[in-house]
Every structure is written in C-alpha cells, then in structure tokens.
Amino acid sequence: MNTQSNAMPESPLESQVSAPAVISATRPMYWSVRRELWENRSIYIAPLAVAALVLFGFLIATIGRAMSAPNLAQRRAVLEEPYTFAALLIMGTTFIVGVFYCLDALHGERRDRSILFWKSLPVSDLTTVLSKASIPLVILPLLTFVIIVVTQLIMLLLSSAVLVGSGLNVATLWTHSSLFQMSVMLLYHLVAVHALWWAPLWGWLLLVSAWARRAAFLWAALPLLAIGVVEKIAFNTSHFAAMLGYRFSGGAEAVASAPGSVLDPMTHLTPGHFLSSPGLWIGLVVFAAFLAAAVRLRRYQGPI
Amino acid sequence: MTVIEARSLRKAFKTTVALDGVDLRVEEGRILGLIGPNGAGKTTALNAILGLTPYQGELKVLGRDPWNARDQLMRDVSFIADVAVLPRWIRVSKMLDYVAGVHPRFDRAKAETFLSRTTIKRTSKVRELSKGMVAQLHLALVMAIDAKLLVLDEPTLGLDILYRKQFYDSLLNDYFDRSRTIVVTTHQVEEIQHVLTDVMFINRGRIVFDCSTEQLESRYLEVMVHPEQVAAARALKPMHERQVFGRSILLFDRVDRQQLAAFGDVRTPSIADLFVAVMGNQTSQAQGAAR
Numbered sequence: 001m002n003t004q005s006n007a008m009p010e011s012p013l014e015s016q017v018s019a020p021a022v023i024s025a026t027r028p029m030y031w032s033v034r035r036e037l038w039e040n041r042s043i044y045i046a047p048l049a050v051a052a053l054v055l056f057g058f059l060i061a062t063i064g065r066a067m068s069a070p071n072l073a074q075r076r077a078v079l080e081e082p083y084t085f086a087a088l089l090i091m092g093t094t095f096i097v098g099v100f101y102c103l104d105a106l107h108g109e110r111r112d113r114s115i116l117f118w119k120s121l122p123v124s125d126l127t128t129v130l131s132k133a134s135i136p137l138v139i140l141p142l143l144t145f146v147i148i149v150v151t152q153l154i155m156l157l158l159s160s161a162v163l164v165g166s167g168l169n170v171a172t173l174w175t176h177s178s179l180f181q182m183s184v185m186l187l188y189h190l191v192a193v194h195a196l197w198w199a200p201l202w203g204w205l206l207l208v209s210a211w212a213r214r215a216a217f218l219w220a221a222l223p224l225l226a227i228g229v230v231e232k233i234a235f236n237t238s239h240f241a242a243m244l245g246y247r248f249s250g251g252a253e254a255v256a257s258a259p260g261s262v263l264d265p266m267t268h269l270t271p272g273h274f275l276s277s278p279g280l281w282i283g284l285v286v287f288a289a290f291l292a293a294a295v296r297l298r299r300y301q302g303p304i
Numbered sequence: 305m306t307v308i309e310a311r312s313l314r315k316a317f318k319t320t321v322a323l324d325g326v327d328l329r330v331e332e333g334r335i336l337g338l339i340g341p342n343g344a345g346k347t348t349a350l351n352a353i354l355g356l357t358p359y360q361g362e363l364k365v366l367g368r369d370p371w372n373a374r375d376q377l378m379r380d381v382s383f384i385a386d387v388a389v390l391p392r393w394i395r396v397s398k399m400l401d402y403v404a405g406v407h408p409r410f411d412r413a414k415a416e417t418f419l420s421r422t423t424i425k426r427t428s429k430v431r432e433l434s435k436g437m438v439a440q441l442h443l444a445l446v447m448a449i450d451a452k453l454l455v456l457d458e459p460t461l462g463l464d465i466l467y468r469k470q471f472y473d474s475l476l477n478d479y480f481d482r483s484r485t486i487v488v489t490t491h492q493v494e495e496i497q498h499v500l501t502d503v504m505f506i507n508r509g510r511i512v513f514d515c516s517t518e519q520l521e522s523r524y525l526e527v528m529v530h531p532e533q534v535a536a537a538r539a540l541k542p543m544h545e546r547q548v549f550g551r552s553i554l555l556f557d558r559v560d561r562q563q564l565a566a567f568g569d570v571r572t573p574s575i576a577d578l579f580v581a582v583m584g585n586q587t588s589q590a591q592g593a594a595r
Contacts, residue, residue, distance in 0.1 A: 034405075039391070039393055116385040117442075119354075120383045120385065121403065121407055122408070125375075127375075
C-alpha cells in the first residue's frame with residue numbers, strides 16, 4: 001500500500017523540484033490520526049469528563065459514607081466497590097463515543113464538502129480509512145486504559161489519605177485492590193474485546209458512514225433488525241440475532257473462562273484460547289471486508 | 305511537455321451525458337480558461353482530471369492515470385474545487401500543521417508569508433473567517449505547494465470584486481511561472497481574460513472552441529458597423545451579430561482587418577462576446593439538427 005515514498009523518482013519533472021519530495025510513508029497516517037483527534041475532541045473529552053465525575057462522586061463517598069461507616073470492614077467495602085464501577089462507566093462512555101465517531105467518520109466530510117479538500121492532498125483513500133479505523137481499534141482502547149488506570153490510582157490515593165487520616169492501616173487496602181492485576185486484566189479486555197472482538201462492528205459502522213447519504217445511524221441499525229425479522233418470520237429461527245448477541249456480548253467464553261472462585265483472577269484470562277477461536281478470525285475477516293468496501297466507496301464518493 | 309492529455313473522454317450519469325468525447329491537450333506553462341454554460345461538463349471534466357470520478361476514454365495527467373493514482377498525482381497537482389470546502393472546524397495553525405505533515409512539497413514559510421499579508425489570525429477557526437478570508441487561506445495553502453498543475457473550479461464564486469481581483473493578482477504575481485500550468489473555470493470571464501493564455505469553450509460535454517489568446521486576437525475581429533453598411537458587412541459572413549444602442553456589432557472569423565475597417569471601428573472581441581457568439585451558433589446548429 002505505501003508506495004508514496006518511492007513511487008516516482010524517475011519522473012523527468014522531479015529534477016526541477018527543490019522542495020524535499022520524499023515523505024515517509026507513515027507520515028500521512030500519523031497526521032491523519034492527529035487530524036481525527038483535532039476534529040473529534042469528544043474522543044478524549046467525554047471519557048475525561050466521566051472520569052472527573054466518578055472522582056467527584058468518589059470524593060463525596062469517601063468523605064461522607066466511608067467515614068460514617070460503623071466498622072472497618074464496611075468502610076473498606078465502601079472504598080473498594082467503585083473501582084469496577086468506574087472502569088465500566090468509562091468503558092461504556094468510550095464505546096458510545098466510538099459508535100458515534102465511526103458513524104460520522106466518512107459521512108461528515110461528505111456532508112460539509114471538506115472531502116474535496118482532503119482529496120486534494122496526497123493522502124490515499126486507504127490511509128484515510130485506516131486512520132479513521134484506528135480510532136476505535138487502537139486509540140480508544142489505549143485511551144480508555146490510561147484514563148481508567150489513572151482514575152483508579154487517584155481513587156486509591158484518595159482512599160489511602162482518608163484511611164491514614166482516620167488512623168487506619170492502608171497496607172491492606174493496597175494489597176486488596178491489586179491495581180496492577182486489575183490493569184493487566186483491563187488491558188486484555190480492551191484489546192481482546194473492544195478492539196479485536198468488536199472489530200466487525202467498527203468496520204460495519206465505518207462502511208455505513210461511507211455509504212449513507214443521511215441518517216447513518218438508521219442505516220447501521222435497521223438492516224440488522226430487518227435480517228433478524230425476516231429470518232424469524234421466514235424460518236422461525238433466530239440464528240442471526242443470536243450471532244449478533246454473541247458478538248455484542250463480547251464473546252465472553254472465548255476471551256476468558258467463566259469467573260469462578262479461583263483466588264487469582266488472572267487465571268481466567270485465556271489468550272491462547274481466544275487467539276485460536278474461529279469467532280475472532282471470522283470477525284477480523286468480516287472487518288477487513290467492510291473496510292475494503294469503505295475504502296472503495298470513499299474513492300467514488302464526493303460531497304453530498 | 306504535455307500536462308493534460310485526454311482522448312475521447314466520456315462520462316455518463318444515469319440520465320445525462322456529462323462528457324461526450326472530449327479531446328484535450330494542455331501544455332506546460334499555459335493558463336487555460338475552461339468556459340461553458342451551467343451543466344456543460346466543466347466540473348465533470350475537472351473531476352476526471354483530478355481523479356475524483358471514473359471515466360471512459362484515455363486520460364493522462366502528468367503522465368499518470370488520475371483515477372488509479374490520485375494520491376500520487378496530488379503531490380504534483382493542487383486544486384481548489386469550489387469555494388468553501390475547507391473544513392470549518394479546523395484552526396488555521398492546525399491546517400498549516402496538517403498540510404505540512406502530509407504534503408512533501410508544501411513550504412510552510414511561504415504560506416505564512418502569504419497569510420501575513422491578510423488579516424487572518426492563526427488562532428482562528430475556519431468557521432470564524434469570512435468567505436473571502438477562507439478563499440485567501442485556501443489560496444495561501446495552494447500557492448505554498450510547489451505543484452506543476454493547479455486546477456481552479458470557480459475559485460472566486462460569491463466573493464466580492466476586491467477579493468476576486470486580489471485572488472488572480474496574487475496567483476499571477478506570486479505563483480505562476482512558465483513551469484507551472486493552471487486550468488481555471490469561472491463565470492466571470494471578463495475578469496480573467498487578460499490572465500489566460502488559452503481559452504476553451506465547452507458545451508454539452510464537448511469542446512466547441514479551443515484557441516490561444518494570441519491566436520484569438522489575430523483571428524477574431526469585431527466591428528461596429530454604420531447602419532447603411534450593414535448589408536455589405538453581412539456579405540462577409542459574420543459569425544455573430546448583435547445590437548447595441550441601435551447599432552450592429554458584427555463578429556468575424558478570419559476576415560482581413562483592412563477590409564473591415566471600411567465599415568467602422570475594428571477591435572478584438574472580448575472572450576465573453578466570443579463565447580456568446582460561439583454558443584449562439586451551437587444552439588442554432590443544435591436546433592437545426594433537431595428539426
């Protein structure tokens with residue numbers, strides 16, 4: 001794909017040009033991703049806002065509820081329960097951001113006619129679409145991870161301060177919370193589920209945004225619903241709906257074994273099993289097909 | 305060096321034929337005005353040249369097939385397709401960052417110099433700029449790109465006369481040199497005719513007139529004929545005749561200047577007058593064919 005750097009050194013016109021004509025193949029990609037972040041600031045503002053909200057709530061909980069808890073065990077419980085909740089809330093936020101980002105990614109530039117400007121620059125359609133796909137696949141999971149870890153760290157420090165302030169030992173809190181372990185599991189979950197397992201979802205949304213002239217959200221949702229309904233009426237089965245449900249629910253059994261009573265939660269993670277599950281690879285193939293179609297569409301599409 | 309070469313270029317949409325066998329050749333160092341009525345196929349032709357639309361027939365721009373190598377072609381070609389296509393959310397400084405990041409031939413210092421002659425602030429967002437300022441910004445970006453071909457599709461549509469004049473002045477003074485080529489479409493023909501080296505008229509998807517401006521001056525003459533001599537002048541077969549203040553102005557193709565001087569004042573027609581004449585003949589021919 002990246003023939004930009006050395007595509008045409010033999011051109012006779014080249015010798016007249018004094019400006020540096022060679023640009024590394026990754027630069028358009030790098031700047032395109034940055035461009036996406038400039039345009040869609042909600043990518044980081046939304047999860048940061050939720051994180052701030054969580055911290056604010058936690059501060060009140062720490063000072064209020066935890067301090068008034070009758071005994072140490074209950075106090076600890078109050079301090080420990082919000083970690084997972086905070087993570088879920090931030091992940092939910094970035095998921096929603098990802099959905100709306102993808103639906104607008106290849107639609108907005110056609111709507112505001114700026115596609116004519118972007119296409120006047122030496123950036124291929126493939127680079128553009130890949131840079132847009134990298135937001136839900138790479139940027140959002142990493143960003144989510146960093147924001148959650150930092151939020152949890154701040155929460156831990158806050159509660160430590162409270163415990164120390166009330167003359168209690170913080171050591172148990174730190175061993176109990178096992179921030180490091182939680183972080184590893186979180187990263188695994190984000191990469192395995194949010195990026196890889198849901199890749200066909202992101203691909204589908206990008207494809208719809210490249211194709212739809214308006215109401216991208218409806219075009220993304222209604223065909224799936226229609227297939228499910230037709231299948232139900234025609235064959236009285238619901239394989240399609242089941243498949244979608246399996247995909248959406250995060251393919252839990254492929255990613256990790258069922259959470260049991262095992263003491264070390266890390267043993268739940270089954271990356272080997274995940275990497276060898278056909279569901280992952282079928283999903284990635286579907287994702288690649290959707291993305292290829294989106295690249296092709298962008299080549300044909302102009303302003304709407 | 306041929307910059308654009310098209311042979312029997314065709315493009316049909318569902319209900320209309322936008323390009324109906326266009327043959328076109330543009331040499332290096334020319335400033336070509338592509339002029340035609342609305343819906344004549346100007347924009348479609350430019351879109352084909354820029355790799356924005358697929359087509360039938362043969363087309364080479366700087367030796368490349370635009371449809372299959374748009375991104376490579378865009379290193380040597382700049383275009384302003386219509387006014388106001390700059391993304392409205394972006395800041396001027398970020399715009400410079402981005403173009404400098406992706407374009408190997410963009411000279412940021414040059415763009416900054418052009419911008420410093422305007423009132424555009426680096427911290428402004430495009431949506432905060434007036435239409436004229438957006439055009440200035442776009443021109444500053446494009447002029448800072450060391451391209452071999454610049455394509456302008458109605459670059460000054462909707463701008464006031466000051467901006468329009470300034471636009472073409474900077475283009476000529478600060479950008480154009482003999483190694484660059486410019487193709488421009490516009491409805492304000494009068495304003496750019498002194499700029500052009502070549503003129504092409506396009507109508508119903510076909511090139512109906514193709515002439516360099518030097519040739520145009522030697523070939524076409526316009527005479528304001530005294531009323532009593534109109535019949536004699538008509539005998540020389542003018543290609544077009546119009547009435548101004550009760551007097552007839554006849555436009556001739558390849559008729560001797562001395563001969564015409566006998567009828568009245570002889571002058572070179574404006575491109576606009578020539579356009580009206582050629583299009584008028586086109587229409588009457590089309591009507592004749594339809595009958």
